[in-house]
Structure formats: C-alpha cells, structure tokens
Amino acid sequence: MRAKNYFVGAAFALLASGMASSAMAQAEIKIGEINSYSLLPAFTEPYRKGWQLAVEEINAAGGINGKKLVVISKDDGGKPADAQTAANELVSSEGVAMLAGTFLSNIGLAVSDFANQKKVFFLAAEPLTDAVTWSRGNKYTFRLRPSNYMQAAMLVEAAAKLPAKRWATIAPNYEYGQSAVSVFKKLMSEKRPDIQWVDEQWPPQGKIDAGPVVQAVAAANPEAILNVTFGADLVKLVREGNTRGLFKGREVVSFLTGEPEYLDPLKDETPEGWIVTGYPWYSIKTPEHDAFLKAYQAKYNDYPRLGSIVGYQTIKSAAAILAKAGSTDPEKLIAAAEGLSVGSPFGEITFRKIDHQSTLGAYVGKTSVKDGKGIMVDSSYKKGSDYLPSDAEVEKLRPKD
Template sequence: MQPFRLHFGAAAALALAAGALLPAHAQNVIKIGEVNSYKAQPAFLEPYKKGMELAVDEINAKGGVNGKKIELITRDDNANPGDAVRMAEELVSREKVDVLAGAFLSNTGLALADFAKQKKFFYLAGEPLTDKMTWQGGNQYTFRLRPGTYMQAAMLVPEAVKQKKKRWALVYPNYEYGQSAVAAFKNLLKAAQPDVEFVTEQATPLGKVDAGSVVQALADAKPDAIFNVLFGADLSKFVREGNTRGLFKDRTVVSVLTGEPEYLDPLKDEAPDGWIVTGYPYYGVKTPEHKAFLDAYQAKFKDYPRLGSVVGYSMIKSAAAGIAKAGSTDADKLVAAFKGLQVDSPFGKITYRAEDHQSTMGAFVGKTKNEGGKGVMVDYVYYDGADARFQPPAAEVKKSRSAD
C-alpha cells in the first residue's frame, strides 16, 4: 500500500501545482474586449487594429500595467447594434474581459454604451462620433476618445462662415452619426450666420448611396455651398458623380472626415481641390510625440498610419493609463480614474473631462488638394479639443447628463 500512497501523493501534488498555475496566469493578464465593424468598414478599421497592436506591444514590452500584460480580444459586430451587444455579452461572460472598448459606427457605439450602463461595466469608445455618446444620453460607465460631431462641426463652422455663402445643401448618411453631424452643423452655422438658408437635405442609406440622383437633387437646389458627411465608398461615389456633373465647380464644400487618408487616398486623381475638411495629414505633423508614433508604426507595419491607426493606438494607451491610475479593473474605480485622466497621444496630451467623459483629443482642419493625382491636406491647423470654443456650454452638458 505504501508505494501506492506515495504515487498518489505525487500525482495529487502535480495536479495541485498545475491547478495553481491557471489562476496565476489569469491574474497576470488584463483582458481588453474590443467590438467593431471590421468586415463592414475595413478602410478605417484595418489601420485601427494595427494601431491597437502597436500600443499593446509597447505596453507589454515595458512590463504591462500594474505588473500584468495586456491581452486584446476582438469581435466583429457585423455593423449591427444587436450583434454588438451579443459580442459584448460573450466577451464579458465567456472571455471574462476586464474592460470593453471599440465601436466605429455610432449606432453600434450607442448599443455598447447602453450595455455598459445596464451591466455597470466600463466601456471606452474609440470612434463613434454621435454626441449622444457623451452628452445627450451619456452615462456613467462610458467614455469616448475622438472628438464628436459637435466638436468637429464647431471646428469647421468658422471656416464655413468666412466663405459668406447663404444657400447651403446638406448630404449625409441617414443614421445616427450623419443625423448628429448635420444637426450640430446647422445649429452652429445658424448661430454664427443668422441669414443662412438650408435649401435641401439628401439623407442616403449608409453604404448604399444613389450618387446620380443625390448629385442631381443637390444641383437642382442651386446651393452656394454644400456640407457633406458621407465617408468611405459612399464618399467615393459621390465625388466621382459630382466631378462628372460639375457639382463642385465654383461651390464651397465643407466636409467632415474627408481629409483622413483612409477616405482621401482611394479618391486618387479624383480627389477634389479646395474642400474644407477635418482629417489627418500624417506627412506634415512634426511634433516629437507624433514622430515617435510615426516611426514606430512604419517600422512595425512598413506602411504609413491612417487616422484609424491613431485612434486604435490612443484608445489602448488610454485604457492602460486608466487601469494604472485606478490600480484595478473594477468598473467604478476605472470610472473614477478616468475622470480627469491625462494620456499622452500622437496628437499630444489629452484629458478625459470629468463632466462629460469626453476626451480633449482635437482634429486637423484644412483644405484638400489634388497633388499629382493624389489627395492631400494643405493649409491645415490642429484644433485642440480642450478649447472651450469646441465644447457645448457647461450648463447644457450638465442638463443633458442629468440622468447620470
């Protein structure tokens, strides 16, 4: 019997040792669960994913966060809010992630924000731009990185006013982001230029623009200027048809996002001249923090970054900074840590505002130029999101978040 007991004891000891390794491994990892529309929006989200990967590599190479390595687990939401929530549920319940992050489309972002509110689970939104993410309907557990539609409209409106155009046409994708962007632009432009008229609105199905009929409808309205919110493949079709029919000739065009390389590059020799845009002129940003990011990105991927790259990178860096400050991944401790959190980004230092959970990341505003058959941004300036000109009044923010 003695030999059997010894053998059994050794086996038990080995089993116990193996079991002890499992929680130890789990305790040494911080899991970030990220949900996004990878298949539906590859132009932005492939560079975005690379930006996240670069940030994870840099963080882990320095020992991780609070002695733990970062692990990134991604899921595709099929550009569908219901699928986004299902993926979030899977990440939280099955994968046991510590924080949620991501979303590109505003409708999926709002679905994840509501999930975070209901589950009291921390969620860091990188990209969804609707103002409802942080203002109307903003909630305690949701923070956002990128400047939203109000902020970007507020950066564009002064340039629009300088054009002294009275009759404006509007074209936008008919879902949460497009509706939010147009509402902000109309309100801000009307306040700055009371005699302005909005002569037509063309609200198109996302990803299914009928460019010919849209361009004809805009031309028939005889506007002096156009505010465009289309992006991706819809933008390319709109620009091509507009060029063909002369829609943009002698007309001011103000356009959100068009200066981002992921949307400007595909236009190639069809890229328009002189549009007033928000974007990302990676080739001309000479600050030390951007140069460090650009060099690291190009060394790893042998490619230049897009705006998505900056968003993915800065989002993961923000999550890591928040976890380090909290000393925990507990949702309520993370919420407290993120209020006033400062993070170094490729665009300089940003702060997550305590009052509305919106980061002060800014945007570049400039003009498009067709330079040798390729679209670039020129005459650009970086507007800091911390500037009060680009934020709604504090009383309005407080009122809109009264349900917090």
C-alpha cells in the first residue's frame, strides 16, 4: 500500500508539475531574437541594452494582454547559415511567437527567407538593404530601420546641392554596401545628370586595406566621395585618408557615420564637415526622446547609441503588434502589423501595408569635433515617410505575395 501510495503521489506530483509548466508557458509570450553580438559588439551591445529596457517596461506595465513578455536571444556570429539555424531552433524548440533582430543585410535576408518558407512572422531590426522589403520582400517580413533608399534620399537632398561633379565611392563589398552605392548613384544622377562617377572601391567588410583604397581614390581625383564603410573599417579609412590628405578640399557624404557607435572611436580624428546620417542624442529635444533618454541613463548610467534606439523600438513595436493581434497566429500578426502606428523615441511611426517598411526616420547633419570628440552638428530629423517612393513605384519593385 505504501508503495502504491508513493507511486500515485509521484504521478500526481508529475501531473501537477506538468500543469504548472503548461500554465506558466501559457502566461508567457516569447520572441526569438537573433543578432551578430560577437561580431559587431559596438552596435549590438547597446542594441541589447535597448531591447532589455523595452522588455522591462512592457512587463512592468502588465505585459502583453496580461502575459509576460520573454525574449530568447541567439548570436548568429555574422554567418547567414548560423542565423537560419538559430531561427529554426527558436521556432521549433523554443516555440517563439515571432522572430526579430539581425544586423547585417545578408543575414537579414537569410532570416527573411526562412520566415517566408516556414510562415513565421519576422521583424527585421537593422538590415538596410532595399531587398528586405522590395525585390526579396515577403508577407511575413517587416522592417524597422530606414532602408538604404530612404537614407540615400535624405543624403542626396544635401549632396545634390554641392558643386562637385566628379564622384568616387567606397563601400564594403557585400549586400549592404552594394545596395547603398547603387541607390545613391541612381538618386543622385536623377537630380544631377552632370555627375560623373570616376571610381569605385569595394574593400571586403571588416578587412579593409585602407592604404591602397585611399591611394586609388586619390588617383581618380574626385571632387566628392561617397563613403559607406563603418566600424573598424571606417576608423582605418579615416586615419589613412587624413594622413594622405584624401579629404582635404573634397566633400564627403557618408552613410551611418554620425551614429555614436562609429563616430565615438574616431575621437579627435573625426573629419570636419562630412554630410552624414546619425544619432545626435545630445541635441534632440523632444518629449518622446527625453523620456527614453532618462529611462536609459537611469538603468545603465550611460548614454544611448543608435543601437539602443533600434533594440528598444524593435521590441516595443513587436509588443504592439502582438497586443493588437491578440494572438500569436502569424496571419493575425501580419494583419495587425500592416498599417500599425506606434510611438517611438523619434515620434510616431507606421508600418506601411504596401511593403512592410516602417516610417522611422533618421537624423542628417555634419561631422565636427568638440572637446576631442566627434559630434554631429547642424542636424535635423528626416521623417521616413517623406523619403519613400510612391505606392505605384513600390508595386513594380516588390513581388506579389
């Protein structure tokens, strides 16, 4: 009898444990997050802090329709195949309601392809290639950050006013760099048919040999340069360019350089007067940004980078989509996301129905040096909605779902 009672008791304990685990699972909503943490810590560490702050705020406010939000994060190591493996594990083993994140454009496209094949909702945080929402866009993929097209259009607005006619380009030789150069040249040539493109340099991402690149551009004798390098490659390019006088007397237009992640390491070597997109957190005076800045500094005792904004807004947007859908069904998430407007530290943004691109904008200004540090000056916020092509143009660019 004692043995029988023991086994019955054990069975009830196991059943109760299983029921408790099931109840716990039902009380949670999981998001699977993927990013290149080990490869690009300058951006992804602030990014992680941003989404962790968002999770904390969401759960403190009652979660998603009363359910706790849990983010399960994986490192893709900068490899598309590893990102797809991580995505598969998150969906099949962890049971996440959606996927989010990615940084590099080729990785964003790999996860987007996975999402499309497996019919899983994917909110791309950072990858900028236009292919994410246009030529390789699909119904399951949405993007937060302003695309290459949007940022190029913002930069061209200023670049087209420059007197320079002879232009050279320097960009990393992978999807992001190729896309950025292509769209900038297209938009610039449309506004300035007199432009000549006299040289292109395509160093491998993360492995720039700056000396020969600078020498080749100087030999082409351009009047202006488009730069798309970032991170350690940007530091090497600037250092070598400064040493050899490449930027002296030449205009430079540069994607992303005004982001603290990439501007801070330049310190007093920061070139003066480059036209850049970026994030001058120290000069943004709006209620939405003030609230974010205060919360971020209180939690981390540090200033935010653009990655912080992207991570924070990715999870805030994902939570808003889940809350509106009232379900984790991918089709209902898509229906909830299309046309959804949400608040952000940069003001209200909308995920467009036609291409799933958000209208989050960017700051455009010029580089300068203050107290031995690189900063952005003369900056202004450009609304993403003002720099997107018409619906008719998008329909030509995007495949039918």
